[in-house]
Amino acid sequence: MPVLSDPAVRFRSSFLAAVKEFRADHEYEVSWFVTDVDDEALHDEAGFEKYIARVLAERTDAGVPPGFVRMTTLWWTEGEEMLGRLAIRHSLTPRLDRVGGHIGYDVRPSARRQGHAGAMLKAALPLAAELGIAEALLTCDITNAASRRVIESNGGRFVSEIDGKLRFRVPTS
Template structure:
């Protein structure tokens, strides 16, 4: 990581609206949804409350599982986010995995994604998940490197719902300090 800066994973807060909305716009070009399932007309406080409820398994839409949403912060700036799914359904088992993560473009190639994934893996260990399933697009060489750098072992490749090839990795969780 650059300049010894520490990544902190923390819950989304009402004060994060401007930075999180900017991240959503930046990552939209990559096809990455920074603010999962946020409706255009959903008020920010309601969105934050919904994300927190879903972590507890409350108010989940059909087919969803409890998930922890954390923003990744460095020196007060939101640089990315992780979603940690507490269990897998059939869709997640094939395409989504336990962990999803994204880094804002200006913060890429500095080791932050690897640190975010390591911290998410440690959180999975606290939930009793061992190993964690982490997936990425076959063409996403940066994510492949991050997952393999964190100990990921390629399980297989398959065609995703979008027609792209998805790689599925099993990654140990108990080797990372919380």
């Protein structure tokens, strides 16, 4: 049964395969988390270890780049297989409040349409509550009916549409 896991070196080969899948998928735009992977992380184990350390450090003020907010990144895993990625932003900038939200998630193409996105979001909501987020803001593209269903099935209440994004409030407890 899949679980949310901290990013770790043991998932390296599966993570790299997932990145290739995301880049080859022409059905959706390549996620920012894929473009954010350090190039050296894709080519050697030491670079991957540095990438993991950077991602884990983003949970602290010291690890956050200028203009960003603290973020807890988790991987949806089963055994050693990385099936997806989820990020909980601890707070929102004005831009994130418009089109990003507190929680973003991606399921690797080969694992889509198997219920992972809904289960991943459900597992993340109590973690968001622990971070002090009583009601999470989630957004999705107007055209992404699957993501809308995932959000609504987890209690999402439609708030508004801005810049081609649908905005929802989701209780975290």
